[in-house]
Amino acid sequence: MGTERTTAPKAPAAIPLHRVAVDVADLLSGAIGALREQAEFEGIDIIIAGPHLPPVALDPDKIAWAVTTLVGNALRYVRKATRRSAGGTIRIRMDVTNGALVVAIEDDGPGIPSEKVARLFERRTESRHAAGLSLLMVRDVVVAHGGDVEVKSCCQPMDAGTCVTLRIPLEPASPHPATAGGATAAPEASGAS
DSSP states (O other): OOEEEEOOOOOOOOOOOOEEEOHHHHHHHHTTHHHHHHHHHOOOOEEEOOOOOOEEOOOOOHHHHHHHHHHHHHHHHHHHHTTTSSSSEEEEEEETTTEEEEEEEOSSSOOOHHHHHTTSOOTTSSSSTTTTTHHHHHHHHHHHOEEEEEEEEOOOOOEEEEEEEEEEEOOOSSSSOOHHHHHHHHOOOOOOO
């Protein structure tokens, strides 16, 4: 079939999280807002799909950054694959499966060669710039949430593309609503000592 798959290794992720209950569709839509204009200019469709989900407790700023990073990468590679003609598609699918929020970013770009898929989550020290650093940081954000990242890619001309799937275990949502800036409203003091 020509599809290559790798799962990001679990790594200690000492990233502090500020989990609040968020609407996943709103979070995803907001995360890619800045990229929509660029995608439209390039003739690339960005589609968010999935069922209506209940609020999910996660760190909205960190997950939004991770999704923006992955969609930005997809946008860059879809454009490379369609260099001769405008167009392309990036699909962001969301669902809850087996007790986890699943967000998959799928593109119809050229795919990632199999020898590179296996090394996606390795820090490349031979490079003078931060090559691969953003994927390492995406992995660390997801691992900090107790989740994992999986990459499937195919370079075959008729099936080319890449899908990066984030799986984040569900935790009970905070009973306190999010306030402006993503902070959680403090519980009222009970007066009891």
